[in-house]
Amino acid sequence: MTIIAQNSRDAFTVTTPEPHVRDLKVLISPEIQEEVKDLSVGMTILPPGNSSSYHAHDAEAETWIIVSGRGEVVVDDERLSVGPETVVHLPRNSRHQIVNTGRETLRMFWVYTPPGGERVVLDGKMG
Secondary structure (H helix, E strand, O other), X not given: OOOOOOOHHHOEEEEOOOOOOOXXXXXXXXXXXXXXXXXXXXXXEEOOOOEOOOEOOOOXXXXXXXXXXXXXXEEOOXXXXXXXXXXXXXXXXXXXXXXXXXXXXXXXXXXXXXXXXXXXXXXXXXX
């Protein structure tokens, strides 16, 4: 067995352009570590007042783990306030977005199951 560990400081990072400025980091992925098969893990660092794009994933479910900051999650027609230690599961094909509504940077981990959604980050095609 091989332990796979990745610190966010050393992770592959993309800063997305306006209007959805944020840092996206890929920590664990079959694209990076060949031993990984069943998930991918990354991190979003979202400045105050910014948001992710409103999007869906055809092939992957996504789970968010909020580490710090406050925000609002939009899933289809629902809205939910979130903060530290909140976990949000987003089923495949659900349209979703997170908005930083707080005064501090929102930091969250994301997990794709199965892996694949992280490829747009690794390819630099995330908007």
